[in-house]
Amino acid sequence: EMENLYEILQVDPKASQQEIKRSFQKLALKFHPDKLPTRGDTNMAETRDRDGCQLFQRISTAWSVLGDPDQRKQYDALWHHRCVLFESCGPIHDRVPFNGFKKCTETNEYLYECRCSDYLVLTEQDVCLKLDVVNCSTCSLNVIVDY
Ligand SMILES: [Zn+2]
Known part of the structure; x- marks a missing residue:
């Protein structure tokens, strides 16, 4: 199922990049106090395996998309497309x-x-x-x- 990345990061779909970043950092610290990953961190996969924390993984994935304005735009468009399809039945x-x-x-x-x-x-x-x-x-x- 396609996930609502805004819900995962606990932000409004209209939130600014800054607000999204702040929320991500807060959640990342909360669920993974040892390591605050940044986007594109190659150690991330390793960390995820070791940690096995599913929630942290979801937060990181959501951030990897919404943290990038271009990817966020694409995600928004796709999410809208999905909603239209579901409504059109x-x-x-x-x-x-x-x-x-x-x-x-x-x-x-x-x-x-x-x-x-x-x-x-x-x-x-x-x-x-x-x-x-x-x-x-x-x-x-x-x-x-x-x-
Ligand atoms: Zn057909």
């Missing part, structure tokens, strides 16, 4: 496991053949942000993706 909601999608090596997109034989498409970015609803532009079927 296409004819049938199917459920498809993510491993039912095949990766196209040419475009790096993930494809799933729809009933109408058109393809449902997830981009790498969609997958990275775990977009969990995808719409077929031909038959307007909405499909829920299980990661």
Whole structure:
């Protein structure tokens, strides 16, 4: 399921970058007092493994997206897109496991053949942000993706 990163960082979706940063630092200190990671820290994966703290991991992931204004913009757009799809409620909601999608090596997109034989498409970015609803532009079927 696509996560609401703003809820994880306990900030308003309209919060400034500064406010998001402050909230992240507060949460990071609270849940990981030994090490305050910064974005792009290569030791982070190691720390996560050692720590095994799921919540801290979620906080870090949320920060890696929302802490970067460009990525935040992309996330906002994708989240909005997702809400529109859920509200529009296409004819049938199917459920498809993510491993039912095949990766196209040419475009790096993930494809799933729809009933109408058109393809449902997830981009790498969609997958990275775990977009969990995808719409077929031909038959307007909405499909829920299980990661
Ligand atoms: Zn279709």
